[in-house]
Amino acid sequence: MSSVYAVISGGQLITTDLIMRLKNELKLRVIFSGYGMTETIITHVQVYLLHLFTPEQHDNSLGKPIPYCECKIIDPNSGEIVPHNTEGQICVRSFSVTRQFWNDEEMTRKMIDKNGW
Numbered sequence: 001m002s003s004v005y006a007v008i009s010g011g012q013l014i015t016t017d018l019i020m021r022l023k024n025e026l027k028l029r030v031i032f033s034g035y036g037m038t039e040t041i042i043t044h045v046q047v048y049l050l051h052l053f054t055p056e057q058h059d060n061s062l063g064k065p066i067p068y069c070e071c072k073i074i075d076p077n078s079g080e081i082v083p084h085n086t087e088g089q090i091c092v093r094s095f096s097v098t099r100q101f102w103n104d105e106e107m108t109r110k111m112i113d114k115n116g117w
Contacts, residue, residue, distance in 0.1 A: 097116070
């Protein structure tokens with residue numbers, strides 16, 4: 001499969017074992033892993049796996065926000081940002097995030113706050 005240059009993965013975390021198999025067996029030079037929600041239109045976090053992270057670092061990360069995209073992790077009950085290494089809800093703010101839900105003002109108010117999060 002010498003014609004395969006890159007793999008893009010999304011929808012689920014890609015394991016370190018699979019990364020290493022792709023790198024070693026297919027001799028891939030580029031592996032991207034992306035994370036995004038339907039409302040963000042495009043991925044908002046991605047990892048260029050072979051060059052930015054060691055396999056051990058990849059196991060503990062979804063990646064870094066793409067340019068022009070802000071992310072924060074909050075406590076869904078309080079809305080406050082949680083400390084590092086604490087589970088919470090991912091919030092994204094970017095030009096690529098939908099501004100409203102089609103014909104559903106109530107859902108828009110419920111899901112997107114006045115600051116665009």
